[in-house]
Amino acid sequence: MARVRKDVWQLPAGDKTLFWYGEAIRELQTRSITDVTSWWSLAAMHGIDRQLWIDLGYLKANVALPFDPDAVGFWNQCQHGSWYFLPWHRAYLAAFEAILLDVIVKKGGPDDWALPYWNYDPTQPNTLKFPTAFAPELLDDGSRNPLWVKERYGRRGNGVISIRPADVAVSALWQEPEFFNEPQDLQTSFGGTRTAFSHGGGGTGLLEQQPHGPVHVLVGGTKEGTNPDISKNNGLMAMFETAGIDPIFWLHHSNIDRLWESWLTVRRHPSDPADAYKNPTDPDWLNEPAGQFVMPAPDGTTFTTTAAKVLNTKAPELNYEYQDISVPGQQQVLAARLGRLGVAATDAHNLAGAMTMAAQKSTELVGQSSAAIRLAASPTDAQVQLDAAATNKLSAKLTSMKSLAPTAAAAPPDRVYLVLENVTSTTDAGMFDVYVNLPKDANPAQHPENHAGVLSLFGARAASQAGGPHAGDGLTQTLDITDIVDAMHLSGQLGAQAVDIKFVPQTPISASSKIDVGRVRVYRQSR
Amino acid sequence: MSPRVPLPALLRQASPTLLLASLSCWVLLAAGSEELPSAALCSPSPNLVTAGAAFSTIYGVGATATVAALLWILMVAAMTAPQLAQPIAQLRLRSLAERRNRSTGLFVAAYLMVWIAVGPILLTAPNAVTVLAGATGLPAFAIAVVIAVLWQAAPLRQSVLNRCHRVPNLSAFGTAADRDCIRFGLTHGLLCAAICAPAMLLPLTAPAFHLALMFALSVALQLERLAPPRPPQWTWRVVPGQAVVPVLFRSIRWSMR
Incomplete structure (x- = not known):
């Protein structure tokens, strides 16, 4: 035993x-x-x-x-x-x-x-x-x-x-x-x-x-x-x-x-x-x-x-x-998502079951921030400019789901990621909440549906050193924002030229700390 | 999903297209050097123009500098194309779909511009080595080896090499995107030239083996490019890529099991 x-x-x-x-x-x-x-x-x-x-x-x-x-x-x-x-x-x-x-x-x-x-x-x-x-x-x-x-x-x-x-x-x-x-x-x-x-x-x-x-x-x-x-x-x-x-x-x-x-x-x-x-x-x-x-x-x-x-x-x-390795709540996430995207509830399950992976994973840049973002002790706002052509393709893909035949062996709808790249820092002990498209003047804590995830700086200091294994590139954090983007698509917000990003510090950040997010990018990925 | 072939991870970083491009250039260079035993380009020449002139005398080509420049680009492409796989992949991931080819084109053009600019300097360097050889009584090749080894062991070279691993910070839209791709190409070209140029003195001072030496050197430099960054300090690792070879060997052995 x-x-x-x-x-x-x-x-x-x-x-x-x-x-x-x-x-x-x-x-x-x-x-x-x-x-x-x-x-x-x-x-x-x-x-x-x-x-x-x-x-x-x-x-x-x-x-x-x-x-x-x-x-x-x-x-x-x-x-x-x-x-x-x-x-x-x-x-x-x-x-x-x-x-x-x-x-x-x-x-x-x-x-x-x-x-x-x-x-x-x-x-x-x-x-x-x-x-x-x-x-x-x-x-x-x-x-x-x-x-x-x-x-x-x-x-x-x-x-x-x-x-x-x-x-x-x-x-x-x-x-x-x-x-x-x-x-x-x-x-x-x-x-x-x-x-x-x-x-x-x-x-x-x-x-x-x-x-x-x-x-x-x-x-x-x-x-x-x-x-x-x-x-x-x-x-x-x-x-x-x-x-x-x-x-x-x-x-x-x-x-x-x-x-x-x-x-x-x-x-x-x-x-x-x-x-x-x-x-x-x-x-x-x-x-x-x-x-x-x-x-x-x-x-x-x-x-x-x-x-x-x-x-x-x-x-x-x-x-x-281990005493317990069970995975709680394994729901039919894909079927639920298809339902949100307009597929009839009765068909969503069949369609999810019939979907097959794309022949090749394809990743496409949809939008990007224009400059590095310095994170501070108070919430920091940033903007990701969206590319109209790429956003239209994403929208069309999401819209197309509801017209698929329930037995169509189509690829699942694109997933969307917010990539925080070149995160460099003078400290490891920091954490931020990252929000996407938070309503103006809203209290972030009251909008979990806009919460994209957290950015932790564990390891960021070492990753920021030029001679280290990261060549000074810093950390990269990838947040899955598929659900947030689906909601934007459904409410007609995906046609906008930009999305707002808010970084809310969860730990004390000193005024002298230099915490930078080099780029924020939005990608869509089909696979 | 990308195909997963049981190749060593190190080899999977290579791009088949760029390897093929490089190989074609090598074949052309080899064919050229057979017909031209004292390869004009790689023997010490006062400058590009006379190198081209030597070439054109034999082939009866009217153009001189142009031919020399084309030969030089051929050589640069043969030696460095495989090393561009990573930066180009990084660049394409960070470019909007409709701009990917444009970005790659701008990057490659800027990269080649740097090499065309440093060509005349590099090709006249052997003369300086020859003068030094005359003054010291040492063979020119030995002096080239000392220079290359010293540079190989230097911390400055390692920090330049580390910079090659940095992911490019590129704008996505408009002229800013074009400007960043050109800047990335220029930077990458300069870093590459700084890393490789001293080692290139070796084929330049050994005309009899120039092609074999060039080929060996480009394989070694390509392997070195695959190793991860490390803190810049003086090192005994004076053969480019020597740390990678045993890893590659073990990796291939396991893949074949």
Whole structure:
């Protein structure tokens, strides 16, 4: 029987999972950073900034480090903005879990211990609260709580961690059948852009964009009244270089890994490609020729592994499964959409079933902002100018749906994306709500139907550096605005020459921060 | 949906059209060099005009500078066309559908303009190397190797290379869109020239092997272009693309399993 990774919010009374997690943390934190099984080296594998760790008190200045803290290697190995994001983090979590299990068993704990997960389920508001056991500084016996760190500042910087359903929306994940997208195409896939090299930094997938990024930022945050451009003012979770130090990091990524398992169970739609909701079979992904993932073993040695070796979580090397990977509310989204576009309710279901994928994915630019947009502490407005020809084609395509015969093997209606490109920033700890065509002077919070999604800056600082793997291009965030555009089409607003975009900050933004969205583009895509 | 053939990811970044264009240019160059053992273009010539003159004497072509310029463009196209696959794909994704070909045309024209402009400088550089060779008593080719290796190891070259990976910031509409495509082509041409020019001294100072060296160099530079950006610092990686070869090899091996 595989060990079961349990939902931290559903642990029964008296359950010892978190007690043993804490015991293992205590032990691993006594080990020196020079030991690859120490808490510190495990965190440094995700990322390390020597001076920042010293400033925060997690590293002594006189310690001789076993690896170059500035180089990408065994440390700073984490894979973001790439189709290796999910398999690398799975291998990383599995190695972490094996080391903890070894410690727990040696301390007399259960040999079926498994890392729990924090399922911030947008449909269950109670689960969005910060897991209780991680919050207090001291335990009942007055000893320090090993699950606690002080650098968790939350959304407003006052230490209150509040997450809204919109921050962790997952429904878009179940609508995206492709695991990866090509580097010359939009970043619309579930798992990230196919990058030739591990650190190619091509682009984030939907899961990495949300809920992964926002949870990092909303737990970490920035200390109230301080400048988020100065790294030591930010919470550990908000930055690659410190995230792994916070015990909640591992439960967060356990959930991201669980969402991957959930995605694989999503029911394929007839119009989806043959490889819909499946892992890539590409040898480059499976075997990572540019440099396999290097992981530590409990005995202090290291080993290499690949995506191919971590696909089956129940295999003896990983030996775990999740308590629950069900996907709630898998509705007939396509049929519902056809209904909104004017197809008779009785026909919409048949038509959705008869639709087939287009012979070739086609992506077309529909509109673009004219200049870079500097985001500020107050809401920032921007405009995307639309191309009349492209908008007309989109409108015609949407209109044509209602005249299709119910058995027509047509391609599904175009999807529309808002692409925020070249997002560069002097801080990682920032998040914005993005609205499309909000009525004038409206209170954004009262218009969820115009909410396109969130822009999180997790990883933006590194992506803004010219010598880094992103070549200084910054982050790209792709928001699916199909439903918003459908509504515009139906209300006759799609003929307008421009759409309005509003960025509403969800975290404190300092006046000195330089947060720029290089371009905002609107694309339509048929597939 | 794009077709998914089991090719190594690295090779899938290439564009078949551009590879074919490049190959055609290589065939033309090879055919030309067979008939013209001391290839006028690649042997040190005082300038383009005399290079063209040498060519036209043998072929009896009246035009001189024009022929030389055309030969030069042929050579540039052969060597650099495959490297334009990524920037052109990026450009097309960011252009309105009806402007895609226009954008690509403007980009390519601007890119070639840069190479036509740097041609005379590059073709007279071997003379400077020869003068240096005379002064130091070292073979000209050895001096070219030292210059190329030093440049290859330099952090400045890496930062120029990193800039090649940046996605273009292009306007979508009107003259601003045209202007940005031209600017992108000029920038890309300058970056390419800065990255490649010192290495091009090698074929220019070894006339006997010029074509083979040029071909090897263009393959190496193409591979190097596929590697991701990295922090600019002095490096021992002095063969262009050397980091990519083992990856490519492993990738091909796995694909064939």
